[in-house]
Amino acid sequence: MAELVAVVAGATRGCGxxxxxxxxxxxxxxxxTGRTTRSSASPMNRPETIEDTAELVTKAxxxxxxxxxxFSVAADVEALASRLDRLDVLVNDVWGGDPFVEHGTPFWESDLDKALAVHRNGIETHLIALHKLLPLMVRQGSGLVIEVTDGDDETYHGVALPYYLVKSGIRRTAQAMGAQLREHGVTALALTPGFIRSEAMLEGMGVTEENWRDATAQDIHFSMAESPHYIGRAVAALATDPNVARWAGKSLSSWSLMREYDFKDLDGTQPDWGRWYDDIFGKGLDPHAVDPADYR
Incomplete structure (x- = not known):
């Protein structure tokens, strides 16, 4: 197989x-790709940079x-597209909405400008990326598009309305693109992580990647936390699957693909957030009375 050429939109940190x-x-x-460089910070105000990520890619x-x-600026994405002769994998992981999300606040009492900023950062960016980069795949008659979201169905879990609309909108975008692109030899799908152990999450919990399990004392559900490499290995499995077209238009998850492709997280375990969620929240099992290792 020829060397893959990929664009990861929103690759500065986390899942990307x-x-x-x-x-x-x-x-x-x-x-x-992303907005934070070693010489210019984004409004996210995080220390991670695209150069750091690029070095990790090369090291791997x-x-x-x-x-x-x-990705909110069409000219930026056009400039990116002009650098590419071909594109095998597009991972649409742009987000940048965290500073604007008001979970726990009724929508009618929320800040409208913040709500619209969530939509601009989470939906418009994805549409711009698709509009400017898909022509490369259509012309070559092949490719894989992965829309990264949160959740694999439309169940509402009490999050802020703009956040819910963005994440469900990404799933519906993948469904529509899966249908539209099939005749062009391109596969589009949506993919969600489970309880992601991002840099920001680790920082917020007061732990590091080395001692992350200590945070389960604060939140028992963190025992199911998965590193960003877990969804990364799901993407790698999809990118190398000759029959990936069978997933077109589907909303997939790190845990469902783990069951399909049998990859592991960095610690050698296989966290199954879906089964944990079904047992704890669906069947009402006491999370303190089960062994988290049985779900990894």
């Missing part, structure tokens, strides 16, 4: 970084190419 690195681990050339065995790109 884990995905980019795991694509590097299968030898891909990865265009690592691929070729990381850092490209600053604001």
């Amino acid at each position: 970084r884990g995905i980019a690195v795991e694509l590097g681990a299968i030898g891909a050339t990865v265009y690592v 065995g691929g070729k990381g190419i850092a490209v600053r790109c604001d």
